[in-house]
Amino acid sequence: MSKVTLKVLTDEDIRQIHNTSLQLLQEVGIEVEYEPAVEVLKEAGMRVEGRRVFFDPAYVEKKVAEAPHDFTLYARDPKHNVHIGGDDVAYVPGYGAPFVIDAGGNRRPSTWEDYMNLLKLAHMCEEMDLSGGMLVEPNDLDDRTRYLDALYAHIRYSTKCLMGSSYGADGARDTVELLAPVFGGKDAIKEKPVVITLINTISPLKLDARQTGALMEYAKWKQAMVIASLVMAGSTGPATLAGALAVQNAEVLAGITLAQTVNPGTPVVYGSASSITDMRTGSVSIANAEAALLTASTAQLARFYGIPCRAGGGLTDSKTVDGQAGYESALMLMSPVTAGVNFILHTAGILQYWLCMSYEKFIMDAEIAGVIRRFKRSIDVNENTLALDVIKKVGPGGHFLTQIHTKRNHKTEMRKPVLSDRQSYEGWSKEKLTTEQQAARVWKKMLAEYEDPGLDEALQKHLQEYIEARKREITK
Amino acid sequence: MILEELKEAVIEGDRELVEELCQKVLDEKINPVEAVENGLIKGIEEIGRLWTDGEMFLPDVMMGADALKAGLDILGPELSKAKAAGDAKEGKGKIVIGTVKGDIHDIGKNIVAAMMTAAGYDVYDIGFDQDAAAFTNKAEEVGAQIIAASALLTTTMGEQKELVDYLKERGLRDKYKVIIGGGPTTQGWADEIGADGWAETANDAVSLCNKLLA
Numbered sequence: 240m241s242k243v244t245l246k247v248l249t250d251e252d253i254r255q256i257h258n259t260s261l262q263l264l265q266e267v268g269i270e271v272e273y274e275p276a277v278e279v280l281k282e283a284g285m286r287v288e289g290r291r292v293f294f295d296p297a298y299v300e301k302k303v304a305e306a307p308h309d310f311t312l313y314a315r316d317p318k319h320n321v322h323i324g325g326d327d328v329a330y331v332p333g334y335g336a337p338f339v340i341d342a343g344g345n346r347r348p349s350t351w352e353d354y355m356n357l358l359k360l361a362h363m364c365e366e367m368d369l370s371g372g373m374l375v376e377p378n379d380l381d382d383r384t385r386y387l388d389a390l391y392a393h394i395r396y397s398t399k400c401l402m403g404s405s406y407g408a409d410g411a412r413d414t415v416e417l418l419a420p421v422f423g424g425k426d427a428i429k430e431k432p433v434v435i436t437l438i439n440t441i442s443p444l445k446l447d448a449r450q451t452g453a454l455m456e457y458a459k460w461k462q463a464m465v466i467a468s469l470v471m472a473g474s475t476g477p478a479t480l481a482g483a484l485a486v487q488n489a490e491v492l493a494g495i496t497l498a499q500t501v502n503p504g505t506p507v508v509y510g511s512a513s514s515i516t517d518m519r520t521g522s523v524s525i526a527n528a529e530a531a532l533l534t535a536s537t538a539q540l541a542r543f544y545g546i547p548c549r550a551g552g553g554l555t556d557s558k559t560v561d562g563q564a565g566y567e568s569a570l571m572l573m574s575p576v577t578a579g580v581n582f583i584l585h586t587a588g589i590l591q592y593w594l595c596m597s598y599e600k601f602i603m604d605a606e607i608a609g610v611i612r613r614f615k616r617s618i619d620v621n622e623n624t625l626a627l628d629v630i631k632k633v634g635p636g637g638h639f640l641t642q643i644h645t646k647r648n649h650k651t652e653m654r655k656p657v658l659s660d661r662q663s664y665e666g667w668s669k670e671k672l673t674t675e676q677q678a679a680r681v682w683k684k685m686l687a688e689y690e691d692p693g694l695d696e697a698l699q700k701h702l703q704e705y706i707e708a709r710k711r712e713i714t715k
Numbered sequence: 716m717i718l719e720e721l722k723e724a725v726i727e728g729d730r731e732l733v734e735e736l737c738q739k740v741l742d743e744k745i746n747p748v749e750a751v752e753n754g755l756i757k758g759i760e761e762i763g764r765l766w767t768d769g770e771m772f773l774p775d776v777m778m779g780a781d782a783l784k785a786g787l788d789i790l791g792p793e794l795s796k797a798k799a800a801g802d803a804k805e806g807k808g809k810i811v812i813g814t815v816k817g818d819i820h821d822i823g824k825n826i827v828a829a830m831m832t833a834a835g836y837d838v839y840d841i842g843f844d845q846d847a848a849a850f851t852n853k854a855e856e857v858g859a860q861i862i863a864a865s866a867l868l869t870t871t872m873g874e875q876k877e878l879v880d881y882l883k884e885r886g887l888r889d890k891y892k893v894i895i896g897g898g899p900t901t902q903g904w905a906d907e908i909g910a911d912g913w914a915e916t917a918n919d920a921v922s923l924c925n926k927l928l929a
Contacts, residue, residue, distance in 0.1 A: 518772040
């Protein structure tokens, strides 16, 4: 295990939460609003009343143990393959916001142009391990078919791994149909997962038809999924964090059990976006001490089950790229990375509790994520790094700037900032740029430097034809 | 004194106690108009004041509104008689509220409904996943002034427009003030679909109703 490991719960705490979740699954059950899922679980021996499925604790434990401890997601360019699990952390851009906030704080509905810009930034940005999923809602495209445009864009304009559509069984099927020809066919992708999809439960204690339909379809093709719960402590879950975790855990275990029932060995990630309710307004608040605790304890729970984990992100309730956005996002990235979370959705770009994306925030979060990834790597202690010889050589009162040891080691030991200003006052005061202004320069330069990775012409044509045919079917 | 007890029970959000006390009002033939106006309503007004001062939180307001409603349900028939006889004051106004078709998110809507109740409105909550006809029928039935529709998803916002169009088609548009809200909605969206108002928070929603009915 990594040397940097934040723990907020004892082993006994974890066991109590686990037991409470099993009790909830057995005694209260989960409302499953998708008939095929109810059938599959019934066949597996679960007690069913209407749509309420009561899970047998021994069965849940057995099924959860069948999920892989870690897995690799395969990218169009193998250098972007991503290992999910162990001590690794994968950073993934913000997901699903219907608004963009421009520099200066002006909010507007997001568009397809924003989608493409953010996709290019995700592809270019070194800190992002995946190109992401629904980067923003393209409000100017037909909402019935926009997921097809989004999938095509990821395949066509980035060579990093992507996230699939959770738009029911149809969305999942389309995702598989579009990706299979790019990766050597359906049999090939069954062996090597090429897509990971966010499947959300409905808190408290529900699985809805759309997400569950997608879950079952992806499991059939053994494609990876993040099965995530979002309990808002105080409204969609108990106000006490332990109780909120018990609810979250029951939902996620139910989802994982279903996936492993459909197809044992399907790669899944234990996910949480749980947070608290602001008790004055009823709004979700996603960046605070309680959320950071829920995030870290989720990592511990996932480790207890031996499954990779998703939680946290560059999260904030702030409406602009300001001090609050900075300190909240830093906390909400520090907690998961140091606690051992493996997959961080919403790493970059989020403002106003997931509702908004910001280009400038994207750049700031990537910087925070880079700093924290470096922190997680900890301190290598060995003969070279202890540097006894060079310290002897320099001796008292000397300096290390002209030592070959310094020249050789500083680049790997010290992360160089992309955004942070380290100039003198005089240097900074020439332009007096704020973080937001500086970040705007960075993303504009990145977009200007984007290079099209290309895609085989025949394949492009095939994918486009498939999409056109599907669009005709869906909109007819 | 039972009036004071009723007020305190509402402030405490103690639904069972409110029900018990209201039953006592009926059994002992205490004036129901007195019980409502100088008991229950005084309680909800106190909640409203404490809320505005930042001393109360959502559970306090929502449980207080629930307790009030439970009391009104019991005293309702007697109260109607009194109203018919012209002995009771009319409420501030009637509001039909719900979450639109295809959308099951109702926490925000419930909060808004509670705030409206606390502000003195008669609130008719029709629940979630409700189509334009359900909103309209309820409004017609109770003689509402305002219809409030909530949507949390970009994919269900269109139902708010449906509601406005549905009212127009039936020549009922001018009879009601239609207000909308929910995560992805904006003033721009309200203008686009021809709603009478939009609010981002529950407090704003109450102010909006006050303004529309002023």
